[in-house]
Every structure is written in structure tokens, then in C-alpha cells.
Amino acid sequence: MPDLKMIARYPFLRAAADYIRNEQIELEQLLTDALYLPARELGCKRALSAVSAPTKPFELSYNDEIGLLYTLLSYPVARMIISATRDRAAIARYAVAESKNLSALASGEKPENIVEIANDFGIEVQISEKTGRYAIHFTGYLTFTSQFRGSPEWKLAYQDLENGWVHLSKEKFLRILEEALKRKIERELPLPVDASIRSRFQNEISQIREIVEKHKRAFPSREIGALDENAFPPCMKKILEVIRAGENAPHMARFAIVAFLKGLGLDAEQILKLFSTSPDFDPAKSRYQVEHITGKSSHTEYKSPGCATMKSYGLCMAGDDALCGKEWMKHPWVYYRYRKKELKKQKLPSPTTA
Ligand code: SF4
Incomplete structure (x- = not known):
């Protein structure tokens, strides 16, 4: 089971939801308890910064245990806020931001941790003993690169392919993980949110809608x-x-x-x-x-x-x-x-x- 440090950095992992369940942190507590106020504040910051600047990594705390817990909990809070906007463009911008944050953090990660994240997305990958590169099965490669294949650097024909496995640099493999997370978030959101959640985060929801509208106005x-x-x-x-x-x-x-x-x-x-x-x-x-x-x-x-x-x-x-x-x-x-x-x-x- 991944430790708290790992799930705070990658809160979309299934182990993160298990951790919150095991700690018996209920949604109601997360939304109202004074103990979780810093987590709610971080969640607001996470959602707003994602929509305003999707390519900029979040400024979150990954240090002490309580900081890690609040960072972990900021993820479900941000998802609720983004869901409450009921705006596909806001969801898309948020999904890009989380995926860019993932690759920024994972660029300094140990290979075994990157493999663990990939496996969580259902991506089959091995580290090549010969080259140290990431070997992904070609079926997974095709699934997660359909958006990029207009670019020659992603065409299967130009890849280093060996017995059905595509060998990729860490940078390119992280790009695939970004895509996997972006799709997961776009598939999962919006979550059903009730009136009390909408009223609690009313300010943030309005701010996010304004930012998105500004972007929409930039191009009719x-x-x-x-x-x-x-x-x-x-x-x-x-x-x-x-x-x-x-x-x-x-x-x-x-x-x-x-x-x-x-x-x-x-x-x-x-x-x-x-x-x-x-x-x-x-x-x-x-x-x-x-x-x-x-x-x-x-x-x-x-x-x-x-x-x-x-x-x-x-x-x-x-x-x-x-x-x-x-x-x-x-x-x-x-x-x-x-x-x-x-x-x-x-x-x-x-x-x-x-
Ligand atoms: S216009 Fe041509 S390229 Fe575009 S969708 Fe139609 S057939 Fe395909």
C-alpha cells in the first residue's frame, strides 16, 4: 500500500480513496469540521489555480504529516468545486492542470513509483533492463496517444518497437500518464453536488465561472x-x-x-x-x-x-x-x-x- 507521501502527491490513486475511507473521514466532516478548514482552503486554492493557470504546478505542501493529509484532502474538495460549476470548459482546464501537476511531480520520482501510478491507470509497463526506458505494450500506447498521433514523433511507425512493446523515454512516458489522468478526470466529473456544497463554495464557483467566461469571450x-x-x-x-x-x-x-x-x-x-x-x-x-x-x-x-x-x-x-x-x-x-x-x-x- 502506498504511503501518505505518495498518495498526497498523487491523490487520484485508488489507494488515496482507501486511505480516506480507512481514516473514517466523512464528507460532512471534510466540509464542515474546523479541523479540516486548511484542507478546504487548499482545495479552493487548488481549483482556482487549476482553472486560472492549468500548466503551472500547484503550490502544495508535501512535507509534514498534517500538511500531507490536507494536501490529499484538497483533491476531493477541488473536484467538488469544479463539479459544482457544471461547466465542461472548467472541467477540461482542471483536468489539464491535474495532469501537468502529475508529470511535474513524477519527473523526480523513482521508476518503481512511476510504474505503480501507471498500473493504477491500467497501463501495462516494464522498465527495460537494457536501456532503462519505459516499455509500454503497444495496445496501451495506441489507446493513450490517439490525440497526439497527428504529430510524427508519436506515430507508432517511428517508435522503438520490440516484440509488441514500445520503448519510451521517461519524458514521453510521463506525457502518456498525463493523458491517462486527464481522461480519467474528464470521465469522472462532474460529480453530483448538492445545494449545501454549492452554497459553501459559492465565491469560488463564481470566480471559476468568471475565469472560464473570460476565456470563452476571447474567442466567440x-x-x-x-x-x-x-x-x-x-x-x-x-x-x-x-x-x-x-x-x-x-x-x-x-x-x-x-x-x-x-x-x-x-x-x-x-x-x-x-x-x-x-x-x-x-x-x-x-x-x-x-x-x-x-x-x-x-x-x-x-x-x-x-x-x-x-x-x-x-x-x-x-x-x-x-x-x-x-x-x-x-x-x-x-x-x-x-x-x-x-x-x-x-x-x-x-x-x-x-
Ligand atoms: S472533411 Fe475530409 S478529413 Fe475532414 S472529416 Fe470529412 S472526410 Fe475526414
């Missing part, structure tokens, strides 16, 4: 300039959704959407506005990427990838979309233009009502 939800987002093909809708949810879109996905939007008339500034809602937004780096792709800072203007390329990078989201299923559907721009015309026709008043 349905229109980009004169563009009609309703006419976007499923692939671009998905990439946009990932970016707006505060998740890290793979490099190829960012490239595809920048080139797609550029082709529809958006300039680099308008595209940058879209990127600025992402939690890992780095103004200088993003400006360089966007201006490079759009041809503003280089002689080459990259072309938006067609459907065949999108498919090869795992970015096609056609599903059972009838338009994507047409034989002539070769490019996301073709989809957009066709769909936009269709929507325009639907909006026209009929001759009898005009």
Missing part, C-alpha cells in the same frame, strides 16, 4: 469573423473543440487548422486569437508557428492538408457524416464551401413567407 463560440463555424467539417470542428477545451492539440492538428483557416481568409492575428485560449499557449512560439504556416514570416505558404493526408494522420473524423462519405469529398475546404451553401439555402425565407 459560433463565428470567426465572417466564417460560419456550423459549416466546418467534423475534423476541423474536433480540432477546434480540443483547443477550446484547453487541451493540447497535436502539432499536425494545429498545422491543419491554421492552414484551413488561412485558406478561408483568416489572417495570422485572428488565428492567434484562437490559439490564445489553449492552456499551453506560448505567445512567441505560437506566433512563430502561425506566421510560418501562413507564409507571413517565410517564403513558403503551406497548403491545407486534404482528406487523404488527414486520414493518414488519424485526424479525419468523418464517422457517418453523409457529406464526408461522398466520393468527391477530397478536402476540408470542399466540405466547408458545400455545407455553407446548403446552410444558406436553409436560412432563405420561403416565397410564401417573404
